[in-house]
Amino acid sequence: MTFPVVGMIGGGQLARMTHEAGIPLGINFKLLADGPQDSAARVAGEVVVGDHRDLDTLRDFARGCDVITFDHEHVPTEHLRALEADGVPVRPGPAALLYAQDKGAMRERLDAIGVPSPRHRLVRDPDDVMAFAAEAADGAAASVAAGQDLPVVLKTVRGGYDGKGVWLVRDRQQAAEPFRAGVPVLAEERVPFVRELAANVVRSPHGQAVAYPVVESVQVDGVCDTVIAPAPELPTERAVRAQELALRIAEELDVVGHLAVELFETTDGRVLVNELAMRPHNSGHWTQDGAVTSQFANHLRAVLDLPLGDPRSRARWTVMANVLGGDYPDMYAGYLHCMARDPELKIHMYGKDVKPGRKVGHVTTYGDDLADVRARAAHAAGYLRGTIPE
């Protein structure tokens, strides 16, 4: 059979679950991992261990791959351009990926295509920060008061994730901190929001696109804790607007594959773009058990330019809760308990060593009663982490 070879760069849990989704598709999956103990490297058939920042390694890896895609955004843009020049299809391509790698470029581009973001400015020093904070306070009717955080968020334009590379600061002195990394800093208005949403879409090279139901993403300490699909009590008009924004971004930025658009739903009913990710995303894990076609399967279908699968929900409510590492390194006893307590629970472990706060798995639950579905997911995730007893 002439089924194609997909090369995925990065050995984390996203690659692990993409491989899982590729098995029924008959796809030949090839992995470039940092080490043999990476989450995906433990389960994939064809694994190359090497440095994704090294062009020769990438070129060797790309040989025999029909398309290259990604578990993360850390491959240097110039290397991806070199692979493209070699004739290797890179999906999403470097021109699109730039906007997932560089928050400054992303904001500029979204402004240009009229997609609403929080107010923002690239800042050069603490004085810039203080000036922007004064403007933001004015616009948001907030105040810049001594002893309180400024109404701005500072972000490194490259390399941040899960709350890393993000700062809240109180004064000019604290505002110096983000500049120490030597990377440009983006200042964004802290918008008053009701909750965070995610509008996830998948787009193929020939322009077909599908939109998943808009979900609510509940963050704890800057890390995604729970995702509820669909977002409860979201007015249809607002959900459609969020989906349209995501589809527009995918098209305008020529994204191929899964695009996660993280959004703020503001107190005044707007939806503003927070972050973009051009790969399968934590806010889409619920689709494995809750949608007709998972984000992982559709990402593969997209990068191979295959027709996309149905993104609709299979259940009235699906809830995904992340399992973070706790103080106790062995989760197997807790896992057994969770299976016994809830035979409908879906557990997804990543094969990673447990470290406090590390994402080591997730659970999903589904059903008609949202309170019950949420409670079951929260119990399982908390029990596995060790933060709640029976």
Add this chain to the structure above:
Amino acid sequence: MTFPVVGMIGGGQLARMTHEAGIPLGINFKLLADGPQDSAARVAGEVVVGDHRDLDTLRDFARGCDVITFDHEHVPTEHLRALEADGVPVRPGPAALLYAQDKGAMRERLDAIGVPSPRHRLVRDPDDVMAFAAEAADGAAASVAAGQDLPVVLKTVRGGYDGKGVWLVRDRQQAAEPFRAGVPVLAEERVPFVRELAANVVRSPHGQAVAYPVVESVQVDGVCDTVIAPAPELPTERAVRAQELALRIAEELDVVGHLAVELFETTDGRVLVNELAMRPHNSGHWTQDGAVTSQFANHLRAVLDLPLGDPRSRARWTVMANVLGGDYPDMYAGYLHCMARDPELKIHMYGKDVKPGRKVGHVTTYGDDLADVRARAAHAAGYLRGTIPE
């Protein structure tokens, strides 16, 4: 994490799909395959290539496995006993597996525990066959007429599958054929049946068991073509009887893991056991997309003595259709067509070279309208095989 290692013997599609199911469970999966191009060997992380009939190979493979299980029934019983004597958990164990390996032993055992089978007898020669045929004809009100098949089925007691090792014969001369293999031959009455059913259950070492909905299995030329879950218009009382039979067999024979009980639903409303398989089975493939917990996930949970997952259906109707190889070796174009035609279709390819008549994949569909669900599955399977045009 101390997640266990499951060693599976046999590299076919059942092992491939078991590995797929083991990824989210966080199970470490180790495979003993005949060759690196085996269906499962193409996608599994840890693959040992070796001969499953060689005890030293089995012993080497078993080292480091927490439990051994199977993709097929072809490992010699004495080797499994040797592994058990070494202290390796073998699940299902050799004492149970014997009844899936030897149809004569299976019939004798089912008789002993009062489970109904077609009338049967171990036969030694063509005269025995003719005598049994005369009795069967009498009992079934059928006739032994010249030029017609006798009302008996002859089976080699070991090694048959998918219509292989099974004979219909017309006379004493043809009845000599099955004896040429030098293996004992079982003669069974050809019961007048309405259709074939399968009652699939999963049982764990500590005795927990779950029963999947009873399905209808539609055979074409002795090979499973379509499975419908649940079996349409099956009276509840009869479905429960079939599930009870399967649960009783699992308990009496001390089966651990998935047990498929293939049944005849007779014209007079009885359910008789046709075959047993102690592993994931073609009649259970629908559970991947149609049940809360797939047969593969539950097989793993059972052999690891983990609590079992919910076996209930997620849809009103689920239909699985096997994809057999046709004359054209490349299925990729057809696969693309099927995805485009039906975004809800679930395709499962086995990564096997296409040969005419070979099972190379399956498709599943689900929904509320059985006629539509069946038509979609049949179209996709037929189109992939190349037997129907658009």
